[in-house]
Amino acid sequence: MNAKDKMNQIKEDELNKIHSDTLGLTIPENYFSNSKNEILNKVLAEKETKVIPFYKKRTSWLAAASVTLLLGLSIFRTYNSQNQENITNQLTDSIVQIDNTTTTNNANNTTQGHNLVPENDIIVSSLFVEEKEIDEYITNRLLEDM
Amino acid sequence: MVNESDFIEQLISETDRDKAFNKLIDLYQVRLYWHIRKLVITHENADDVLQNTFIRVYKGISKFSRQSSLYTWMYKIAYNESIRFLELNKNKHSISIEDVSTKYLNSLLEDTFFEADVLQLKLQTVVSELNYKQRQIFNMKYYDDLKFHEIASILEMKEGTIKTLYYNAVKFIESNIETLTLKKKTLIQNIENS
Missing domain, CATH: 1.10.10.10 (Winged helix-like DNA-binding domain superfamily/Winged helix DNA-binding domain)
Known part of the structure; x- marks a missing residue:
């Protein structure tokens, strides 16, 4: 045991004494030598579980990353093309629908007057009616109903 | 005794690592144990945390930036391990990081190594x-x-x-x-x- 080790030993003994004398904290007999063995065994176990060579680890990581990338790209492309197809279809459907509605409305308007004006048109037109007029209309209707 | 920088090199090197780690335990085991014991209170808990601390040191020594002394770095690992232990076990054990004095004292009194x-x-x-x-x-x-x-x-x-x-x-x-x-x-x- 060299001088530095001796100093360390003295300091350790002091530490054990201080904790025991002033704090009442004690330890089992031979604790530190037993604990050292346990730590070394655990470290050895850690080393044994870590025996996979780095190049193997890297290859497996690269393989996993490639598979994920390929899978991701194929899903993205499928989804993207489906999505674009959907948008085109929706747009075409909407245009056809608008065309049909306009044609039907025009026909209805000429034959049956203004009874079948689409609901959306009413809501939009209401924006151009003065609030005062709406109030008067509601009051009149209420008075009529009474 | 080699200087700290050379000692760290030994801890990193494949050939000297085991011998140097053995020495590292001899040098710091007692001091780290008492530091941990005062944080987690009971001997059993301190024993668990001390072992985890040395395993972390073993795994992480190659990443040690050397901005502080080796002991300060290990002490910090021990402190963080103790806090992690208390967080993980706050439901199992009667103490936690925010423990009140009564809980602290109760844990102390329950410890068989408190005399x-x-x-x-x-x-x-x-x-x-x-x-x-x-x-x-x-x-x-x-x-x-x-x-x-x-x-x-x-x-x-x-x-x-x-x-x-x-x-x-x-x-x-x-x-x-x-x-x-x-x-x-x-x-x-x-x-x-x-």
Whole structure:
């Protein structure tokens, strides 16, 4: 045991004494030598579980990353093309629908007057009616109903 | 004894690693144990945390940036491991990071390796009344003999804040121990008078 080790030993003994004398904290007999063995065994176990060579680890990581990338790209492309197809279809459907509605409305308007004006048109037109007029209309209707 | 830089190199090198790690345990095991013990209180818990600390040191030594001393770095790992242990086990064990003094004392009294006499218990009672941070700082300075800048590095706080908290803790302990002594004197006088 060299001088530095001796100093360390003295300091350790002091530490054990201080904790025991002033704090009442004690330890089992031979604790530190037993604990050292346990730590070394655990470290050895850690080393044994870590025996996979780095190049193997890297290859497996690269393989996993490639598979994920390929899978991701194929899903993205499928989804993207489906999505674009959907948008085109929706747009075409909407245009056809608008065309049909306009044609039907025009026909209805000429034959049956203004009874079948689409609901959306009413809501939009209401924006151009003065609030005062709406109030008067509601009051009149209420008075009529009474 | 080799200097610290060479010792770290030995800990990293494939050939000298095991021998150097053996030496590392001899050098720091006792100091780290007592540091951990004061944080997690019971011997069984301290034993678990100490082992985890050394395993982390073994795994992480190659990443050690050497901005602090090896001991400060290990001490910080031990501190973080203790906090992690308390967080993970706060439902299982009666103590947690924000534990109150009664819980701290209960854990202490439940520990089979706590053999305090009346005066020691009184000191522990006063220390337990400090808040968690103050208690850690007091323990690190008073019992572990760390320097203020080392405590600041471990707790990631400013050195000035550490100093203030330490002096407040010392004042609190001094005044409360005086009160305890006064109470004891009054008690003796009362007994003598009766």
